[in-house]
Every structure is written in C-alpha cells, then in structure tokens.
Amino acid sequence: MIGAVISFLFLIAGLVFQRKAGFPTEKATSFVNSYLFNLVLPALALLYIPQIKPGWDLLIPISAAWLTFLLSWLLFGTLGKIFHWSKQVTGCLAIVAGLANTSFLGFPVVEALYGKSGLPIALLIDQGGSFLLVSSLAIVIGSIYSHQSGRLREIPLKIIKFPPFGFLVGTLIMSLLGWKTPEFLMPFLTLVGKTMAPMALLAIGLRFRIEKADLTSQYFWYGLAYRLVFAPLLVYLIYSNFMDTEGLTFKVTVLESGMAPMITGSIVAINYNLAPRLAALLSGLGMIISLFSLTIWYFFLG
Numbered sequence: 668m669i670g671a672v673i674s675f676l677f678l679i680a681g682l683v684f685q686r687k688a689g690f691p692t693e694k695a696t697s698f699v700n701s702y703l704f705n706l707v708l709p710a711l712a713l714l715y716i717p718q719i720k721p722g723w724d725l726l727i728p729i730s731a732a733w734l735t736f737l738l739s740w741l742l743f744g745t746l747g748k749i750f751h752w753s754k755q756v757t758g759c760l761a762i763v764a765g766l767a768n769t770s771f772l773g774f775p776v777v778e779a780l781y782g783k784s785g786l787p788i789a790l791l792i793d794q795g796g797s798f799l800l801v802s803s804l805a806i807v808i809g810s811i812y813s814h815q816s817g818r819l820r821e822i823p824l825k826i827i828k829f830p831p832f833g834f835l836v837g838t839l840i841m842s843l844l845g846w847k848t849p850e851f852l853m854p855f856l857t858l859v860g861k862t863m864a865p866m867a868l869l870a871i872g873l874r875f876r877i878e879k880a881d882l883t884s885q886y887f888w889y890g891l892a893y894r895l896v897f898a899p900l901l902v903y904l905i906y907s908n909f910m911d912t913e914g915l916t917f918k919v920t921v922l923e924s925g926m927a928p929m930i931t932g933s934i935v936a937i938n939y940n941l942a943p944r945l946a947a948l949l950s951g952l953g954m955i956i957s958l959f960s961l962t963i964w965y966f967f968l969g
Contacts, residue, residue, distance in 0.1 A: 674771070677865035678951075681872015692873055699870040700938045703931075707866065708802060709834035710859040713848050715794045716838035728788055728920045731906065732767065732796025735898040735924055739765030740808060742893070756886055758812025759942035762805045763949045764890035766932035767898070769793040769923045771864045772954055776926070777919055780965055788919040801931050802835040809939035867930040874937060874947035886942075890928065890949050895960040899925030918968045925964050927957035 684690050740761045747757030767773070770793045777789040827833070841848070848856070902924040910917040928949045936946035 674864040674868050678868040678872045678875075681869045682875060683872075685873050685876070696870055696873045696937070699866055699873070700934060703863070703866055703870070703934055704938065707859055707863050708931075710856045711798065711863065712802065712834040712838045713852065714856040714860050715798065716835070717841040717846060717848050727906070727910065728792050728916060728923075729795035731902045731920050731924050732769070732792055732800060734905075735767070735902065736765040736796075736800050736804065738901070739893060739898075740804075743889075746889075752886075753942075754812045755940065755942045756945065758808055758939070759936045759946050759949075760886060760890045760893075761812070762808050762936050762941065763928045763932045763946050764893045766797055766801055766805065766929035767894065767923060767926040768929045768950070768954065768957075769797045769926055771867075771930060772957070773923050773926045776961060777922065780922070781915060781919060785915055785919045788916055789923055792920065792923045797929055799835065799839075801929060801935060802832060805932060805935045806832055809935050809941060812941055813939040863931070867934055870934055870937065871930060871947050871951050874943050875951045876944070877948070877952065884945070886945055887948055887952075890945070891953055891956065894928050894949075894953065895925055895957055899964055913969070921968060922961065922964055925957070925961060927953035 684695065685692050743757055743760040743764065746752065747754075747760075769789060773789050773793065774786060777785040838848075840846075899921050903921050906917060906920060910920075930950045933946040933950035937943040
C-alpha cells in the first residue's frame with residue numbers, strides 16, 4: 668500500500684513539473700528513461716528471470732501474453748499500412764496496446780479478487796510474458812518503427828546494444844542452466860527494482876496531459892479497445908477449449924490479459940519517440956478506465 672502511495676505521488680510530481688515554467692521536461696524525461704532502461708530493467712532481469720524454472724506447465728498462462736502481443740503487432744501493423752498511419756502511431760499502438768500492466772496494476776487486483784493464491788500465476792504471466800516481451804520484442808518493434816533512414820542491417824545492432832536486451836539474454840541462459848543470481852546482489856537488485864513503479868509513473872506524469880483532442884482520438888480508443896476488450900475476449904475464447912473455465916489459472920490468465928496497457932511499454936514507446944503523448948495517455952488514463960472493464964470481466968468469469 669505504501670508503495671502504491673509513493674508511486675502515485677511520483678505521478679503527481681510529474682504532472683506538476685511539466686506545467687512548471689522553465690522546468691526542463693525533455694531533459695528530465697530523458698534522464699528517467701535512461702535510469703529505467705540502463706539500471707532498473709537489467710536489475711529486474713537479474714532478480715526474477717533466473718528464478719523461473721523452465722517447464723511445459725508454465726507455457727499456457729505465459730503464452731497468453733505472447734499471443735496478445737504478437738496479434739497486436741500484426742493487427743496494428745496491418746491497419747497502419749491499410750490506412751496509411753504514421754510509423755510512430757503504428758509502432759506505439761503495437762507496443763503499448765500489446766502489453767498488459769500485469770504487475771503494478773495486475774498484482775494488487777489479482778490479490779484483491781482471488782487472494783494470495785492467484786499471485787504465483789500473475790507473477791508467472793508477468794515475468795515469463797510481459798517482462799520478457801518488453802525487454803525483447805518491444806525493443807525490436809521500437810527499433811523498426813523509429814528507424815528513419817540508413818540501412819536496415821543497423822536495426823539488429825541497435826537491439827543488441829540496448830542494455831536490457833543483453834541482460835535478458837544472459838538471465839535466460841542462467842535460467843536454462845539452473846544458475847541463480849548471487850545472494851549478495853539480491854538486496855541491491857530488490858531495492859532498485861522497487862523504484863520501477865514510481866520512476867515509470869514520474870515519466871508518464873511528465874508526458875501525461877489530457878486534452879479534448881486526445882479523448883476524441885481514434886488511435887487512443889483503438890488501443891484501449893484492443894487491450895481491455897478484444898485481448899481478454901480472445902484469450903477467453905481460445906483458452907476455454909483446453910483449460911478449466913472454473914479454475915483459478917484460467918480466471919487469472921483472462922483477467923491479466925485485460926489489464927490496462929503496461930507502463931513500461933509506454934516508456935519504451937516514449938524512448939523511441941513513438942507518439943509519446945498517445946503512449947502516456949494509453950497507460951495513464953487506461954488504468955482508470957480499466958477499473959470498470961476489469962470489474963465487468965471479474966463478474967463475467969464468475
């Protein structure tokens with residue numbers, strides 16, 4: 668609860684700073700993004716990924732996050748070409764709408780609705796799905812859609828040089844080999860990891876500003892409709908064929924698929940300059956709107 672309050676205060680601070688005359692908003696945003704990508708994401712990778720024990724039984728809930736993300740890329744990439752959207756808007760929607768806020772929003776919601784027994788499932792979906800995606804394919808999409816000129820062969824180099832991706836690969840190898848993160852690093856990694864939510868919300872606050880034009884933007888409602896309605900509906904229709912619809916794993920998987928857009932996904936889009944205002948609005952205002960849609964999903968699931 669204290670962490671949520673602190674994170675909320677950081678969001679308010681970002682909103683206040685961006686309206687303060689003379690405040691270097693762009694420099695502050697750049698600094699926060701650099702901190703998140705160069706320190707926090709690598710720390711979280713070392714903290715969580717080596718703890719995941721590979722197994723076929725883990726694939727079902729994790730696969731839901733990958734399915735909805737890949738479909739988001741396919742859907743918005745196709746629509747962008749058909750309707751001639753800008754590369755920035757297309758890339759933003761593919762990343763932000765494709766990733767659910769399975770931790771900062773997902774953990775407390777799942778615990779409140781299903782108790783602590785639902786948290787291991789939520790953690791699995793977050794670390795094996797959302798976190799892996801934001802550290803890998805989201806970076807690939809960001810690199811592709813932000814690439815303005817030059818040779819396409821430069822894109823893989825941009826991805827490899829991105830710190831979170833290198834740590835992701837390293838920690839995945841550790842997980843496969845059964846190597847654990849050294850215990851003496853855990854307190855530091857935990858401390859750094861706890862700064863993710865407040866710093867990410869600070870970055871959102873520095874970009875978040877609601878105007879009438881934003882609320883009438885078709886792109887905003889396309890992204891939110893996909894994340895809050897279509898993604899969980901797709902997971903429900905597909906996974907109900909081979910999972911117990913009354914089981915906790917199924918309910919948590921569907922509910923996590925309907926969480927608001929992931930804050931870190933918005934930070935990735937902002938970092939690559941993919942429609943930053945749209946990215947901030949989707950994850951910021953999306954959290955508020957998702958409280959209503961999640962309530963409907965909860966009662967629908969029973």
